[in-house]
Amino acid sequence: xxxxxxxxxxxxxxxxxxxxxxxxxxxxxxxxxxxxxxxxxxxxxxxxxxxxxxxxxxxxxxxxxxxxxxxxxxxxxxxxxxxxxxxxxxxxxxxxxxxxxxxxxxxxxxxxxxxxxxxxxxxxxxxxxxxxxxxxxxxxxxxxxxxx
Amino acid sequence: xxxxxxxxxxxxxxxxxxxxxxxxxxxxxxxxxxxxxxxxxxxxxxxxxxxxxxxxxxxxxxxxxxxxxxxxxxxxxxxxxxxxxxxxxxxxxxxxxxxxxxxxxxxxxxxxxxxxxxxxxxxxxxxxxxxxxxxxxxxxxxxxxxxxxxxxxxxxxxxxx
Numbered sequence: 427x428x429x430x431x432x433x434x435x436x437x438x439x440x441x442x443x444x445x446x447x448x449x450x451x452x453x454x455x456x457x458x459x460x461x462x463x464x465x466x467x468x469x470x471x472x473x474x475x476x477x478x479x480x481x482x483x484x485x486x487x488x489x490x491x492x493x494x495x496x497x498x499x500x501x502x503x504x505x506x507x508x509x510x511x512x513x514x515x516x517x518x519x520x521x522x523x524x525x526x527x528x529x530x531x532x533x534x535x536x537x538x539x540x541x542x543x544x545x546x547x548x549x550x551x552x553x554x555x556x557x558x559x560x561x562x563x564x565x566x567x568x569x570x571x572x573x574x
Numbered sequence: 575x576x577x578x579x580x581x582x583x584x585x586x587x588x589x590x591x592x593x594x595x596x597x598x599x600x601x602x603x604x605x606x607x608x609x610x611x612x613x614x615x616x617x618x619x620x621x622x623x624x625x626x627x628x629x630x631x632x633x634x635x636x637x638x639x640x641x642x643x644x645x646x647x648x649x650x651x652x653x654x655x656x657x658x659x660x661x662x663x664x665x666x667x668x669x670x671x672x673x674x675x676x677x678x679x680x681x682x683x684x685x686x687x688x689x690x691x692x693x694x695x696x697x698x699x700x701x702x703x704x705x706x707x708x709x710x711x712x713x714x715x716x717x718x719x720x721x722x723x724x725x726x727x728x729x730x731x732x733x734x735x
Contacts, residue, residue, distance in 0.1 A: 440592055447599045454606030472712035476722040477617025546662065547714045548707025551733050569715055571617040 468494050472543035474569035487534055489520055489562075493541040497549030514556050521560050536564045619718060622700075622730035647673055648702045649692055649726070651685075652734070653717055655709040662710035668717070672696070682720055689724035700728035707733065 469492050492500040499507040499516065507513050521532040537557050541550050554565065652669040655662050667678035668685055672692065679685045689701075701721045705714050721729050 440596070444592070444596060444599070447596070447603060451599055451603050451606065454603065454610055457610060458606060471616065472715040474617065474619055474715050474719045476719050477619050480616060480618055541711050543710065543712035543715070544662075545711045546707060547705045547709040547711055548733065550711055550714075551705075551707075551731060554731065565621055567619040567621050567715070567718070568616055569619050571615045 468492070468500060469540050469542045470495075470544070471540060471568055471570045473572040475572050477569040477571045479571075487531070488536050488538055490538045490540060491553065493539065493545055493550060493553065495542040495544035497545055499553065510552055510556065513553060514560070517556060517560050517562070521562065533561055533563050535562060536566055537562050538566050538568060540568045619715070619722070620727065620729070621718065622728065648700045648730070649689075649696070650732075651689075651701060651703045651717060651721065653703060653705045653709060653714070654734070655706045655713070662708050662713065664709070664713045664716070672699075682716065685717075686720045686724055689721060689726065693725040697725065699726075700730060701726045702730045702732050704732035704734055 490502065494500055494506070496508075499513050501507065501516065507516055520535070524532040524535055539550065539554070557565065650669075650671040652671070654665045654668075656665050666680045670677050670679060670685070670688055670692070677688060679688055692699075703714065703717050703721065705717075718729055
């Protein structure tokens with residue numbers, strides 16, 4: 427495709443432009459992470475050298491617990507649960523719902539704790555203890571990966 | 575605008591419309607650029623749930639995947655903070671207890687050295703980190719980091735009474 431023809435009319439060369447656009451498009455499509463929607467932006471994770479890369483997410487059996495610096499639990503829809511009573515009710519509901527779908531599924535749910543680095547340990551411990559009392563068995567902590 | 579693709583032997587000109595494709599590509603590109611939020615790389619740290627009653631009971635580690643008949647006693651790492659200030663940072667010494675052996679360490683480096691030694695002696699034993707209520711989560715994760723870096727993969731939590 428040339429830039430000039432016999433009528434002296436200019437025809438822009440679109441091929442390189444299209445190449446760049448499609449490459450950019452592919453980059454952004456590969457980088458987009460829809461699961462990250464369950465992660466609250468209000469939470470600043472602590473750094474850990476031993477944090478390992480995440481496995482392929484299985485959204486159906488994972489429950490994200492975003493805990494802000496004040497120790498409140500942020501639900502995926504943005505609702506903030508401030509008291510332990512509310513947190514217990516929410517966790518109980520999730521556990522019961524999972525068991526209703528499939529018997530024993532509640533215990534298989536992986537609790538992912540995304541707690542802010544400034545949260546008091548006591549509040550996180552209370553939430554972990556509540557999870558255990560309700561019947562959840564698997565837990566995973568999230569941290570920012572830090573180079574050694 | 576039409577893109578001249580090819581002229582075959584019969585003189586028939588085949589034209590490929592590029593404009594709608596380019597429009598769509600730009601729209602998609604705009605969408606992905608606007609919704610792109612680069613975040614720091616997130617990693618997982620494996621840990622166990624605390625005991626269901628929430629109490630610090632002897633050597634109970636609070637890790638569910640430990641077999642019930644496992645006779646191995648946990649290594650207890652006691653981490654304290656200063657309640658007087660709001661910083662919630664670690665106050666040394668950190669106490670490491672295992673069976674009848676108790677040792678106070680005055681820095682994270684020393685804790686790491688001690689835990690590496692322990693791991694050589696008892697590589698399969700779990701570690702239970704017992705922290706103060708006011709200890710900040712970032713400080714607790716530092717201790718978790720040191721435990722896992724020393725080689726202990728089974729890490730559980732407890733709370734100072």
